[in-house]
Amino acid sequence: MNLDAELSALAVQEDLPADLVWRLLRHPQARRSAALLRSDLTAESMEEVIRLGSARSLAANSSVPAEVRARLAEHPELSVRAAVAASVADDPPGLLARLAGDPDPSVRTFLAMNEHLPAELLALLAEDAEPSVRSSVIGNWRHAPEPVRRALLTDSDPNIRRSAASAYSPPTDLVPVLLADPETRAIAVRYTDPSPELAADPDSGVREAVAAHPNLPAELRDVLAADGDVFVRNAIADRQDTPSTLRESLSAALETDDPWVEWIQSSARTPHTCPPPAPAPPRLTREQAESLLARAGL
Structure with a gap:
C-alpha cells in the first residue's frame, strides 16, 4: 500500500483521536476520505474541510448534521449541490x-x-x-x-x-x-405472443428477443435457428427447450474469431461474479499513526 493509500485508510479508522483527524485534513486524499466517511467530524473539522476545498465529499456524508448539508445545498459549485441532492433528507422541511x-x-x-x-x-x-x-x-x-x-x-x-x-x-x-415504435419494438416483444411476422422482422434485435421468448413455438425456434444473425442463433442455443442435437450444431457454428462477439456470447452463458472485497487495512496504534503522519510530513 502506498503512502497516500495508507493515509486514506487511517483517515477512516474508527475511534481515531480528533487531533490526528485534524492533521490528516492537510492531506488531500485523506481529507476527502475523512470528509466522506467519518461520522464523528467536529464542527471545526467540517469548516476546515470546506475551507480546503473538499465540500463535495462532505456533502455526500450522511452523518453530517442537517444544517451543514442544507448550507451545502446552496453551494456555488454544482458538484457539491449534486452530492447533497443524491442523499439528503428533507431536513429542514422544504x-x-x-x-x-x-x-x-x-x-x-x-x-x-x-x-x-x-x-x-x-x-x-x-x-x-x-x-x-x-x-x-x-x-x-x-x-x-x-x-x-x-x-x-x-x-x-x-x-x-x-x-x-x-x-x-x-x-x-x-x-x-x-x-409499432422502432425504438421499443424489440423490448415489447416479451409482452406479446411470438409470431412469424416478428420472427422475420428486419431488426435483428427483434428477432433475438423472439428467440429468447419463453413461449416460443418449436416451429419458430427452428426458423430462428437458421437466422443469419449470430446473436439470434446464440439465443436459440441458450434456450433450455432447444433439443441437444440442435444446440450442439448451433454451438459448433457459433465459433468466431471476433473477440467482441465471443465476449457477448460467453457473457450470456456465464453469470458475472464480483471479486471478493479487499481485506480491511490493519488498525494502527497511536504510535504507528504518529509514525505514518511523520513520514508524510503531517
Whole structure:
C-alpha cells in the first residue's frame, strides 16, 4: 500500500483521536476520505474541510448534521449541490423541493436518485424538461404509478421510451404502441405472443428477443435457428427447450474469431461474479499513526 493509500485508510479508522483527524485534513486524499466517511467530524473539522476545498465529499456524508448539508445545498459549485441532492433528507422541511427547483439539471438528476424523495417530487421530476432527469427517475422509481409510466413510455425522447420500456411493464393497451415504435419494438416483444411476422422482422434485435421468448413455438425456434444473425442463433442455443442435437450444431457454428462477439456470447452463458472485497487495512496504534503522519510530513 502506498503512502497516500495508507493515509486514506487511517483517515477512516474508527475511534481515531480528533487531533490526528485534524492533521490528516492537510492531506488531500485523506481529507476527502475523512470528509466522506467519518461520522464523528467536529464542527471545526467540517469548516476546515470546506475551507480546503473538499465540500463535495462532505456533502455526500450522511452523518453530517442537517444544517451543514442544507448550507451545502446552496453551494456555488454544482458538484457539491449534486452530492447533497443524491442523499439528503428533507431536513429542514422544504429542502428537497428547493433542490427540485435547482437551475442545473445535473442537480435534479442526482436528486431523482435520492431514496428520501417523496412520490410527488418524483412525479414532478418525471416531467422535467431535461431528459437526463427523466431517465434518472426511471432508473430509481420502479414502482411509479400508471400515469407516470404511461407518460414515460410515450415520451418524445426515444432514449426515454427505451429506458421506460425496459424498466416498466406497460399497460395492455400500450403494447401495440410499443411494438409499432422502432425504438421499443424489440423490448415489447416479451409482452406479446411470438409470431412469424416478428420472427422475420428486419431488426435483428427483434428477432433475438423472439428467440429468447419463453413461449416460443418449436416451429419458430427452428426458423430462428437458421437466422443469419449470430446473436439470434446464440439465443436459440441458450434456450433450455432447444433439443441437444440442435444446440450442439448451433454451438459448433457459433465459433468466431471476433473477440467482441465471443465476449457477448460467453457473457450470456456465464453469470458475472464480483471479486471478493479487499481485506480491511490493519488498525494502527497511536504510535504507528504518529509514525505514518511523520513520514508524510503531517
